[in-house]
Amino acid sequence: MAAEVSSGTKDPARADKVGADDYLRIVDIRKEFDGFVAVDDTTLSVRQGEIFALLGGSGCGKSTLLRCLGGFEKPTAGKIYLDDQEMNDLPPYERPINMMFQSYALFPHMTVEQNIAFGLKQDGHKRDAIARRVDEMLTIVQMTKFGKRKPHQLSGGQQQRVALARSLAKSPKLLLLDEPMGALDKKLRSQMQLELVNIIEKLGVTCVMVTHDQEEAMTMAHRIALMDSGRIRQVGTPDEIYEQPTSRFAAEFIGSVNMVNGRIEEDMADYVTIRSPKLEHLIHIGHGVSGFEGQEVSFAVRPEKLSIGKTEPTQPHNKAEGIIEDIAYFGSHSVYHVRLANGTKFMANFANMQRWASESLTWNDKVWVSWGENAGVVLTS
Amino acid sequence: MNAPWLKKLLPHPRWSVISVPYVWLLLFFAIPFLIVLKISFSTLAIAMPPYTPVLEYIDSALTLKLNLSNYLALVTDSQYFHAYISSIKIAAISTLLALLIGYPIAYVIAQMPPSSRNIWLMLVILPSWTSFLIRVYAWIGILKNNGLLNNALIGMGIIDEPLKILHTPIAAYIGIVYCYLPFMVLPLYTNLVKHDKRLLEAAYDLGAKPWKAFFKITLPLSKAGIIAGCMLVMIPAVGEFVIPELLGGPDTLMIGRVLWNEFFNNRDWPAASAVAIIMLMLLMIPILIFNRIQQREMEGRLT
Numbered sequence A: 001m002a003a004e005v006s007s008g009t010k011d012p013a014r015a016d017k018v019g020a021d022d023y024l025r026i027v028d029i030r031k032e033f034d035g036f037v038a039v040d041d042t043t044l045s046v047r048q049g050e051i052f053a054l055l056g057g058s059g060c061g062k063s064t065l066l067r068c069l070g071g072f073e074k075p076t077a078g079k080i081y082l083d084d085q086e087m088n089d090l091p092p093y094e095r096p097i098n099m100m101f102q103s104y105a106l107f108p109h110m111t112v113e114q115n116i117a118f119g120l121k122q123d124g125h126k127r128d129a130i131a132r133r134v135d136e137m138l139t140i141v142q143m144t145k146f147g148k149r150k151p152h153q154l155s156g157g158q159q160q161r162v163a164l165a166r167s168l169a170k171s172p173k174l175l176l177l178d179e180p181m182g183a184l185d186k187k188l189r190s191q192m193q194l195e196l197v198n199i200i201e202k203l204g205v206t207c208v209m210v211t212h213d214q215e216e217a218m219t220m221a222h223r224i225a226l227m228d229s230g231r232i233r234q235v236g237t238p239d240e241i242y243e244q245p246t247s248r249f250a251a252e253f254i255g256s257v258n259m260v261n262g263r264i265e266e267d268m269a270d271y272v273t274i275r276s277p278k279l280e281h282l283i284h285i286g287h288g289v290s291g292f293e294g295q296e297v298s299f300a301v302r303p304e305k306l307s308i309g310k311t312e313p314t315q316p317h318n319k320a321e322g323i324i325e326d327i328a329y330f331g332s333h334s335v336y337h338v339r340l341a342n343g344t345k346f347m348a349n350f351a352n353m354q355r356w357a358s359e360s361l362t363w364n365d366k367v368w369v370s371w372g373e374n375a376g377v378v379l380t381s
Numbered sequence B: 001m002n003a004p005w006l007k008k009l010l011p012h013p014r015w016s017v018i019s020v021p022y023v024w025l026l027l028f029f030a031i032p033f034l035i036v037l038k039i040s041f042s043t044l045a046i047a048m049p050p051y052t053p054v055l056e057y058i059d060s061a062l063t064l065k066l067n068l069s070n071y072l073a074l075v076t077d078s079q080y081f082h083a084y085i086s087s088i089k090i091a092a093i094s095t096l097l098a099l100l101i102g103y104p105i106a107y108v109i110a111q112m113p114p115s116s117r118n119i120w121l122m123l124v125i126l127p128s129w130t131s132f133l134i135r136v137y138a139w140i141g142i143l144k145n146n147g148l149l150n151n152a153l154i155g156m157g158i159i160d161e162p163l164k165i166l167h168t169p170i171a172a173y174i175g176i177v178y179c180y181l182p183f184m185v186l187p188l189y190t191n192l193v194k195h196d197k198r199l200l201e202a203a204y205d206l207g208a209k210p211w212k213a214f215f216k217i218t219l220p221l222s223k224a225g226i227i228a229g230c231m232l233v234m235i236p237a238v239g240e241f242v243i244p245e246l247l248g249g250p251d252t253l254m255i256g257r258v259l260w261n262e263f264f265n266n267r268d269w270p271a272a273s274a275v276a277i278i279m280l281m282l283l284m285i286p287i288l289i290f291n292r293i294q295q296r297e298m299e300g301r302l303t
């Protein structure tokens, strides 16, 4: 369902704190498996201190891209630079990068403490220095009481904290998270999302995460790269991706959306009108768009941007009449599925602000949906 | 027919299934063991069978006569002690060699793509399908003075005189390691093939070079497979008779040969039984230790 755009967890002052704009540079990375292109000439920059999410459906190549960063896959072509150092030829054990694996990959024969100490030992630190760092990490992830346990004696959430502590213990320049919440149930998931972000931000580590869950990407990441069949379709902050999708794919992938096709009828500097065969009335956009008269475009508008009511709006455009076909009640809001006479369907959200509200809209009622002139976006691709 | 009292008398049908392994163990392990145990406490006699009864009922008196001299002989006659030590030594060295050879084999097979794993595994097991005796005899053909190995080495000009391998301890080691290798490889393979590749990736990720990751992750995690493989090789190897007899030399002293000598050459069944019982006891020790370790691990997993 519609993902709420919530940036609540992220420190707003953080934008100033981030360092170099292209701390991590991925240049024209391509990865083929026996001729099958999993990652297709991808270029990306990640800022220092940023939490960056690779978001996409199953099989779009996001894990492969992440594994290229970790050094577990060798890119077919392209370069990876971290802090201006080329990573391509470094094996995983020489990269200043640590990864939290999808199902954590904790060492089952080692205690929590030994797991966290493992990476530090490889660097040949002194014993007491390692012990101190392990304690510090356990405190950060609030697992001090569990240091002597084995992984199988921990709950899923606790295992995740240990995995996080282990991957952060070496203070990597880059932290990779592969589906960090994949193994947790829904309730624990939202709690751990916030906690993870807090810890990562506190330590100021740059982080690239992979997820197929848009809500997760939206809550956790500062910026999101939307991936589709090996290519990056759009990069932006969560609200940019949600409110200003640049393609039909992006608009449909994130949240739910009403989309109609049409042609630009009037293309003015300060407004545009679109004629859609599906709508009786014109679509009026209150700003100029980069297009030309007669161009085929799509118009996308989010359900919560629609108004729904029984009386016909006075405006001459941006409205449609239909009947309520279905009502989905979500507690905080309801989604009305409205069917126009020609079969086109619209979804409109209605916030349930009063306990007995609902303005007595019910099944098979004749209603009008309408939207403002800046409510939707015009998509040309 | 369906009278409840009858039902009570007859065992529950489930019982007949559960009891199968117990009946098997009773018939083919417990009873033979008790018979051997009994013979080991009897006295040698020129009779048929060649020993005196332990339990006698004469003139309404039941007498139990336990003859301990067979066991005392094992302690006092150093020949037995040496045979036990030598058996364990030969078995232990063979087990170690089998582990050193078998581990890499199992490891490599476990790394292969699943489609070719089974073929290689078959190749490891395949020799076991021919008779054990024939395989040991084949080694005689390979190792003897004008055998395949020596002829090949001489033919290549590496040596001038044939190496004396047959009828030395080396030949016995070769034979034991060769015959028992599949028993080492199989449990190791079963263990290694289940390893999660991501654990190794996690180790690399944390800065461990591949060899270090192997010793810190793969090796400890294959402990159960190593123990199982070693038990499967060591236990039968201690009692091995045919291989040292056919391939080993006069100085390849193993308890199996002592047993054979007592039984067939000396016809001293009681002494042979005592030797067998003590050997069994010696073998029980590692089995019990193994069990204990496994139990502790299981408990650790539960709590």
Ligand SMILES: Nc1ncnc2c1ncn2[C@@H]1O[C@H](COP(=O)(O)OP(=O)(O)OP(=O)(O)O)[C@@H](O)[C@H]1O
Binding pocket: A033, A036, A037, A038, A056, A057, A058, A059, A060, A061, A062, A063, A064, A065, A212
């Ligand atoms: N080792 C491999 N050999 C061959 N093909 C592979 C290999 N790894 C991945 N692929 C293919 O590359 C594509 C991308 O895989 P990838 O694991 O990156 O997907 P993903 O975006 O992480 O999807 P998911 O959300 O399902 O994990 C898939 O089509 C997959 O089949």
Ligand SMILES: [Mg+2]
Binding pocket: A062, A063, A064
């Ligand atoms: Mg994946």
